[in-house]
Amino acid sequence: MPEMTYAQAIDHALGQAMAEDPRIVVFGEDVVMLRRELYVRFGPRRVRQTPISEAAFLAMGVGAAMAGLRPVVEIMMVDFIAVAFDALLNQATKIRAFSGGKWNVPLVVRTSCGGGYGDGGQHEQCLWGLISSMPGVSVAVPSNPQDAASLMISCLQSEDPVVFMEHKLLSDYWRDYLGGGSRKTVAFDVPENGRIGKVEIPVKPFPPGKGKVVRKGEDLTMFSLGVGVHRCLEAAERLEEKGIQAEVVDLRWASPLDRELITSSAERTGRVLVVDEDYSAYGLSGEIAAVLAENGLRPAFGRLGTEGVIPYDVRREAKVLPNAARIEQAALTLASV
Numbered sequence: 001m002p003e004m005t006y007a008q009a010i011d012h013a014l015g016q017a018m019a020e021d022p023r024i025v026v027f028g029e030d031v032v033m034l035r036r037e038l039y040v041r042f043g044p045r046r047v048r049q050t051p052i053s054e055a056a057f058l059a060m061g062v063g064a065a066m067a068g069l070r071p072v073v074e075i076m077m078v079d080f081i082a083v084a085f086d087a088l089l090n091q092a093t094k095i096r097a098f099s100g101g102k103w104n105v106p107l108v109v110r111t112s113c114g115g116g117y118g119d120g121g122q123h124e125q126c127l128w129g130l131i132s133s134m135p136g137v138s139v140a141v142p143s144n145p146q147d148a149a150s151l152m153i154s155c156l157q158s159e160d161p162v163v164f165m166e167h168k169l170l171s172d173y174w175r176d177y178l179g180g181g182s183r184k185t186v187a188f189d190v191p192e193n194g195r196i197g198k199v200e201i202p203v204k205p206f207p208p209g210k211g212k213v214v215r216k217g218e219d220l221t222m223f224s225l226g227v228g229v230h231r232c233l234e235a236a237e238r239l240e241e242k243g244i245q246a247e248v249v250d251l252r253w254a255s256p257l258d259r260e261l262i263t264s265s266a267e268r269t270g271r272v273l274v275v276d277e278d279y280s281a282y283g284l285s286g287e288i289a290a291v292l293a294e295n296g297l298r299p300a301f302g303r304l305g306t307e308g309v310i311p312y313d314v315r316r317e318a319k320v321l322p323n324a325a326r327i328e329q330a331a332l333t334l335a336s337v
Contacts, residue, residue, distance in 0.1 A: 009145035028074030058084035093136030118314035129283025132255035139254040154205040191230030209256035217247035220271035235327035280305030
């Protein structure tokens with residue numbers, strides 16, 4: 001199996017799917033530059049540059065999907081999806097229901113998410129809880145190159161809208177941009193196992209809504225997504241030195257959730273810590289708590305998410321976003337219950 005970076009794995013999977021299905025097209029801001037290998041390979045009819053108007057080209061993606069294409073629409077940062085929310089919230093996610101199943105929208109929205117580099121609350125949000133709350137849309141959040149490739153194939157095979165979210169600290173082109181130019185003093189902690197890894201060729205899809213236990217443990221379970229998985233693994237190593245065996249579950253999907261995996265792990269360990277870089281209120285952690293309650297489980301429960309607006313100052317940011325030190329402390333508190 002070849003070794004690829006996280007971003008290379010996504011583009012490889014996209015290229016594989018485009019070669020097999022001529023209906024797949026890519027468009028968005030700067031895609032001719034960002035996806036230049038795909039542009040050279042497939043040409044300007046299938047990799048199309050757009051003006052800086054997310055509202056316009058996401059709406060265009062909805063129409064293209066209804067007309068028989070399978071568009072991949074790139075929104076540079078998930079924060080900017082706010083200006084195009086009508087196309088996703090009121091159109092793409094509802095057309096199948098409103099048409100009685102006669103129309104569907106096989107649309108993939110590819111976007112970046114996450115913080116840890118000092119860009120503030122308008123550029124570092126995750127928002128997968130907000131998007132997942134909408135019926136009719138799935139949300140994939142891979143944590144490593146193999147998952148990123150396989151989840152992209154899964155998204156491209158969906159007959160309904162999917163938002164594919166890549167964490168900026170895992171994508172090499174994002175890290176190069178964020179740490180270059182006038183930002184050479186910016187430092188960020190990049191998980192090596194998430195940044196680069198082996199990818200099976202040809203890429204095969206993972207079933208939607210299926211997570212994975214990436215570290216087994218008996219004392220508590222930590223559920224997370226994206227970079228949070230690697231922060232949890234780092235914290236688990238520290239906890240082991242203190243005699244605590246933490247299980248780490250990579251959910252892979254914010255929606256649909258792997259309810260069976262969530263309940264089976266929580267029932268076995270009896271303690272649950274949700275590590276969520278998204279906002280704590282009304283989000284992923286609350287949904288997991290509901291899944292547990294609906295299945296009659298009452299484990300000791302804790303959550304560590306983002307509280308309030310993310311500050312620009314990196315020192316203050318470190319106190320807001322979940323990191324390994326904060327995860328370790330939260331787990332220790334939970335383990336004492």
